Amino acid sequence: MSIAIKRNRHLWTTKEIQLLKREYTGNPMVTIRIANAMGLSVKCIVNKAFNEGITKRKKITxxxxxxxxxxxxxxxxxxxxxxxxxxxxxxxxxxxxxGDDRPETDPTLYDLGDISYILGVPVWRVKRWVDSGALKGEKDNRSYRINKTDLKKFICRYTSELTDWKPEATSLVEILAGVGRTW
Structure with missing residues (x-):
């Protein structure tokens, strides 16, 4: 016996997209108002705003x-x-x-999110590299920490892993500065 699963996917009209572009600010109250007006969930509104480029999920600076x-x-x-x-x-x-408002204690250590942003790959891929041992990382009480030197070694050894991804050029250049030396 098989059970059919129905996915409710909203087909967006150009009028709805224009309304979203005009009204959406990222404010939760505005998002709820738009969702109620369109008869959609808040999550659907937020995801569409992200997909349309109206907002960007960015890391806290x-x-x-x-x-x-x-x-x-x-x-x-x-x-x-x-x-x-x-x-x-x-x-x-x-x-x-x-509790992420504490200052970073060591600027030479990166977490999975940092490396994901710098290399332009998903976080799950960075975690897979750490789990496989290709990228050396130490696990502290909250997450993995990767040393800058180990990240440099990984980038130099496994450049083929990064072929289809879009790295963040400025951060990558800062990390790779001095790659010509031997470890």
Whole structure:
């Protein structure tokens, strides 16, 4: 006996896409209002906005980390921090709950997300490289940490792994500076 699974996929009209481009700001309340008006889920609206290039999911920058830390010390609310950084309240709450506002202690260590961004590959692929031993990494209490030297070695040895991906050029050049030396 087989069970048929029906996927509900919304076919977007040009009128709906134009409305989304005109109204969507990333603010959760605006997103909920748009979702209710279109009869769709909030997740569907957010994903379509990302796919259309209206918003970009970006990593929190060092300046934003400093701003968040300063505003938290001042006792500001999540809404005030959200307005100051231009990020959604949900993103700020998630960031605060994870405790990611502490400064990075060692700039020569990268986590999986950093390497994923720098090399232009998905995080799961970086984790697979670490698990297979191709990329040396140490696991701390939260995630993997990869040394800058080990990352350089990996890039030099396994360039064929990066053929179809789009690396972030500036960061890659900074990491590879001095590759000509021997280890």
């Amino acid at each position: 060092d300046n934003e980390l400093k701003t968040i830390a300063q505003l938290r010390k001042q006792g500001k609310s999540v809404a005030d921090i959200s307005k100051a950084t231009g990020r959604g309240e949900v993103s700020i709450r998630r960031h605060i709950s994870q």
